[in-house]
Amino acid sequence: MRFDLKTLCGFPGDATEGAKLRALHVAGWFLIVGPSLYLVLVFLSFPDQAGRTIGPALVLILAAASLLLMSAGKAQCAARVLVYGTFAALVPTIVMHGGLQAPQTIALPLAVLLAGWLLGVRHAAALTMLGIALVLGLAAYPADLPQAPSNALMAAFPIAVVLLLTGLLTAYIVHSNDHRVEEVRRLGEALAAEKSQLAQIAENIPAFIFHGDRELRCRFANGRYAEFFGFTPDNIIGKRVADILGEESARAIQAKLQAVLGGEAVKYSAVRRSAVDGKEHHLDISFVPEHDESGEVVGFYALKLDVTERQIAERALAESEAHLRLVTENVPAMIAYNDRDFVNRYANRRYREFFEVEGDNVIGRPIRDIIGEEAFRSAEPMLRRALEGEQVSYRATRRSRDGEDRIIEVESVPDRGADGTVRGAYALMRDITDQQRAEDEVRKLNAELENRVSERTAELTVANRELESFAYSISHDLRAPLRGIDGFSHLLAEEYGERLDALGHSYLERVRAAAQRMGALIDDILELSRVTRMGMQRMRVDLSQLALEAAEERSRASPGHAVEFSIQPGCFASGDPQLLRVLMQNLIENAWKYSSREPAPQIAFGSETQGGEIAFFVRDNGVGFDMQYADRLFTPFQRLHKPEEFEGTGIGLATVARIVHRHGGRVWAEAAPGQGATMRFTLPAAALDGPQET
Structure with a gap:
């Protein structure tokens, strides 16, 4: 069997440990003082009876040993030594002083009681059995005792019964005491847990808690309260209310403090400056009186809630509501709100004015009473x-206060709560009667305009046909005399050339050249007229390919004139392919002509991004021109060079400008004398996949 020294020599940590230690201490000293006095008395009165001192001396020694063990922290060892040692010392004392008739037998029940209190029921039972065994042993051998009773068994019986009853009584008392101790321990633990829980709640609740007595001194304050006023939970205890709040604030609430000490609950609001951030905080404060068992007020509790943020939020909410109401009351639309029972809960000024209802009369009224039964039936679905x-948009007719039927555009928006359920609906209504009338008038005007445009288009078509016929007739009528002039001039040169001198031949050549220029001019005028009148079919056009074809065509026409072409691939635009072909031919022809006198002529075509739009260009390194005359460049018959320098009619770039303008683009030139010229133009982006008539 293993012995646990801690269990053997130390009391278990129960609720009676302190009482047991005190009892053990008292018993130890009692067993030292009593035997000591007995020994002194024996030595003084009966010096010849030294045998009487053996038992008390043993008890004295054991009691001293027990106290030494207690001072060493071994309380249970001390209790065992004291209890069992005292019992052991009683045995020889009883035997030597008369056995069953010895007065020391009265100490046996006391030893049982001491064992039960200090060591428990098992030790009390053990000592009871040992005591009964001792008594029965003395009764069994009465002849060996100094004073043997006449009937040893009868003398032993009452002593054994007393020991047994003492053991039973001790067991009952110890069990009852243990039960009470366990109940006290359980209640103590529950009280400690509840106290700890309350302390945690008090320290963690988002409020300031204060407990004061009738003298207005602090008995408790949680950490939030103490910190707010610049204290700690420890050093605030005992402080007066005036010490915590300040004399002025304490005087301001004196009546409230007297009221709570008179048994009334008090609620109020106050502003207090925090010692934490130095700012003023708005507090909601409640005073509750504290009553004792007799009902007398012995103090009070104060609960303070910091509502600064709530007040700021409420103020912001009030301002927001005021702004929202200002907007809704003055917005140029009718706004209303109805609940699920079709009862109106809000209506702005324009709504009230339209339906002629006062502000107080519109709230809580069914919609059918405001807009009328017939209008409600049409709007109810x-x-x-x-x-x-569902968010619903519809138009309805409502009769205004002046009796006129007005067209109203309505937008019904569901109002959902935090859980997603629909609580009601907002109605946003606009009077679009004037707008509808204007739209009807615009549609009527558009229809009339379309009819006029159709008529005008038909007239223009007829006029264009007549103009085309006239142009053909003029061309034919003008070409006939020109052919005659040129033909007869040719015959004159062949038939009568020998008769003409040099001056005559010069005149004749000038006549023929003028006739030919006149013919070219007529052709160019007809081309300019054609590109102005012809219909357009927009589609995706590869300008790079058109530029390449124009360059190849011009190179074949003048094989002896070598020009370096640089054509950027992938330049696309949206436009009429025939007109854009004429455009590229004229631009390439123009660049070819004015770079023809350069030893290494160069012509380039490409595109650049300028100001967020794509601009195409044709650039040459020819003679260029002065930019002060650039505004004349795209005007028909306007030329910046003399005919003897560069031939031409002044129609080519004018044709380019007409084509670009018909496509909705811009055209301009950049040049300097002797440094070449760049013709730039813009066209719509190539975004059309198929043809589009224009």
């Missing part, structure tokens, strides 16, 4: 859809 969670 839409309102129900909105209350089912």
Whole structure:
């Protein structure tokens, strides 16, 4: 069997440990003082009876040993030594002083009681059995005792019964005491847990808690309260209310403090400056009186809530509501709100004015009473859809206060709560009667305009046909005399050339050249007229390919004139392919002509991004021109060079400008004398996949 020294020599940590230690200490000293006095008395009165001192001396020694063990922290060892040692010392003392008739037998029940209190029921039972065994042993051998009773068994019986009853009584008392101790321990633990829980709640609740007595001194304050006023939970205890709040604030609430000490609950609001951030905080404060068992007020509790943020939020909410109301009251639309029972809960000024209802009369009234039974029946399906969670738009006719039927555009928006359920619906209404009338008038005017445009287009078509016929007739009529002039001039040169001198030949050549220029001019005028009148079919056009074809065509026409072409691939635009072909031919022809006198002529075509739009260009390194005359460049018959320098009619770039303008683009030139010229133009982006008539 293993012995646990801690269990053997130390009391278990129960609720009676302190009482047991005190009892053990008292018993130890009692067993030292009593035997000591007995020994002194024996030595003084009966010096010849030294045998009487053996038992008390043993008890004295054991009691001293027990106290030494207690001072060493071994309380249970001390209790065992004291209890069992005392019992052991009693045995020889009883035997030597008369056995069953010895007065020391009265100490046996006391030893049992001491064992039960200090060591428990098992040790009390053990000592009871040992005591009964001792008594029965003395009764069994009465002849060996100094004073043997006449009937040893009868003398032993009452002593054994007393020991047994003492053991039973001790067991009952110890068990009852242990039960009470366990109940006290359980209640103590529950009280400690509840106290700890309350302390945690008090320290963690978002409020300031204060407990004061009738003298207005602090008995408790949680950490938030103490910190707010610049204290700690320890050093605030005992402080007066005036010490905590300040004399002025304490005087201001004196009546409230007297009221709570008179048994009334008090609630009020105050502003207090925090010692933490130095700012003023708004507090909601409640005073509750504290009553004792007799009902007398012995103090009070104070609960303070910091509502600064709530007040700021409420103020912001009030301002927001005021702003929202200002907007809704003055917005140029009618706004209303109805609940699920079709009862109006809000209506702005324009709504009230339209339906001629006062502000107080519109709230809480059914919609049918405001807009009328017939109007409500027509709007009810839409309102129900909105209350089912759908945003609904519709138009309705409502009669205004002046009796006129007005067209109203209505937007019904469901109002959902935090849980997603529809609580009601907002109605946003606009009077679009004037707008509808204006739209009807615009449609009427557009229809009339379309008819006029159709008529004008038909007239222009007829006029264009007549103009085309006239141009053909003029061309034919003008070409006939020109052919005659040129033909007869040719015959004159062949038939009568020998008769003409040099001056005559010069005149004749000038006549023929003028006739030919006149013919070219007529052709160019007809081309300019054609590109102005012809219809357009927009499609995706590869300008790079058109530039390449124009360059190859011009190179074949003048094989002896070598020009370096640089054509950027992938330049696309949206436009009429025939007109854009004429455009590229004229630009390439123009660059070819004015770079023809350069030893190494160069012509380039490409595109650049300028100001967020794509600009195409044709650039040459020819003679260039002065930019002060650039505004004349795209005007028909305007030329910046003399005919003897560069031939031409002044129609080519004018044709380019007409084509670009018909496509909705811009055209301009950049040049300097002797440094070449760049013709730039813009066209719509190539975004059309198929043809589009224009």
